[in-house]
Amino acid sequence: MTRSARCAVLLAALALSSAQVFAMGSREQKAPGSVQETAPAKYVFLFIGDGMSMAQVSAAEVYSNALASKTPGQARLGFTQFPSQGLTTTYDSSSIITDSASAGTAIATGNKTASGVINMDPGKTLKFKTIAEYAKEMGWKVGVVSNVSLDHATPASFYAKVPSRGDMYSIATQLVASGFDYFGGGGFAQPRGKKGDQADVLAIAREAGYRIVNTADGFRKLDAASAGKVIAINETLQDSEAMPYEIDRHPDDLSLADYVAKGIELLMNDKGFFLAVESGKIDWACHANDAAASIGDTLAFDSAIAVAVAFQKLHPEDTLIVVTGDHETGGMSLGFAGTKYTTAFERVSAQTGSYVAFDQTVLDPYKDGRSPGEGSLKDLLPEIQRFFGIDVNALPIKDREMVERAFVRSMKGEVERAAQEDTYLLYGGYEPLTVTLTHIANQSAGIGWTTYSHTGVPVPTYALGNGQQLFDGYYDNTDIFRKLAAVMNVRLPATN
Ligand SMILES: [Zn+2]
Structure with missing residues (x-):
């Protein structure tokens, strides 16, 4: 920052009027167009x-x-x-x-x-x-x-x-x-x-x-x-x-x-x-x-x-x-270990609804009336494709298994999930199926995440x-x- 800009900030921070600033010193202490030269914003x-x-x-x-x-x-x-x-x-x-x-x-x-x-x-x-x-x-x-x-x-x-x-x-x-x-x-x-x-x-x-x-x-x-x-x-x-x-x-x-x-x-x-x-x-x-x-x-x-x-x-x-x-x-970062130096942000457009909309309109109704252990991921594949643009059957086997495990966890419901602290890094307290799908979708675009909380940057x-x-x-x-x-x-x- 230049000396004059520093000065302008300092003066502004003290909230001095233009008259006071003028009385304090020469014009060169003011940044061009600074608030001291004009009426305040209203x-x-x-x-x-x-x-x-x-x-x-x-x-x-x-x-x-x-x-x-x-x-x-x-x-x-x-x-x-x-x-x-x-x-x-x-x-x-x-x-x-x-x-x-x-x-x-x-x-x-x-x-x-x-x-x-x-x-x-x-x-x-x-x-x-x-x-x-x-x-x-x-x-x-x-x-x-x-x-x-x-x-x-x-x-x-x-x-x-x-x-x-x-x-x-x-x-x-x-x-x-x-x-x-x-x-x-x-x-x-x-x-x-x-x-x-x-x-x-x-x-x-x-x-x-x-x-x-x-x-x-x-x-x-x-x-x-x-x-x-x-x-x-x-x-x-x-x-x-x-x-x-x-x-x-x-x-x-x-x-x-x-x-x-x-x-x-x-x-x-x-x-x-x-x-x-x-x-x-x-x-x-x-x-x-x-x-x-x-x-x-x-x-x-x-x-x-x-x-x-x-x-x-x-x-x-x-x-x-x-x-x-x-x-x-x-x-959030522009870059993911799995995609190294490449990104494919256009893939983000394949997602047509938020994680909340998926939970509220697809997953929650599906879980309603089914006990833990019931249901099959197959039932949800068309909706998963529609919401996230993900063809689960076309995923690498590791990703497919991840989605399967997440589906089982989601079907087990809130109470049991909360007790599974070992799964926090994977799901962060969100619906396991949904957050797994956003992770897969984001990572394929080259977008990475480190936390479910805030960061200090x-x-x-x-x-x-x-x-x-x-x-x-x-x-x-x-x-x-x-x-x-x-x-x-x-x-x-x-x-x-
Ligand atoms: Zn905030």
């Missing part, structure tokens, strides 16, 4: 690809290229062409490998905390103020979009403070109490609490003045003039109150891009808005080692970001778009618009908060 988008690091982004680009060309290459996504790019470290206070709660806390508040904690210190006594709350305090409108449940760790990081991300009912009531203007995407995982004995959070939200919409039709009819504060829950929810994977999405269903477009429509005003958008199922796909689902959601994430880019083109002076990941998931961060240059370089996830605060001209207390 339309700020923060996109978080959950579980999205370089491999997830590159896999989507290599896949797109492989569909169109036999020459090796990467068809660039829109956001990877942003003019400012950085690398962001993601460790938290308890581990090199963060979880979404502590990562969200770092990004939203600038503070490191322990895994599982949202917007509180590791001792779980202090509470941290979020960038979204600062925005609301400045009179901006605020929106939070996620395609997983709205009370999940990443969206919660913008409005809730809880000792444990598992306190989803408390998170949900804090969502209502936030008074933020627009929540959209998934539903609530515990709308009546863990035991189902609490007041319905949707009723509480209605009483607090929120309009609840849970049909695509109702969503499309929302307009800024009459909507008021909105909680928009997707009509189709696939797993754990989340929107469907892009690979499973019906063309008539709403997409993440639709939620961003509606957010802009509802939040637009002269003072400003802050819109946080999470693509949460890149992470879920990678936990399950399902590259096709991850790539589909990464491409859909790019389409959602493109909606913000179109807005930025209309309001270039006032807009900042930041895209980052909260951590990597799965230890840094993530890329991309920025476009007013203040973009602050996001160049190599910095920590806590710095994202300070950079956003600088561009938004948030007055931080001295301790932050």
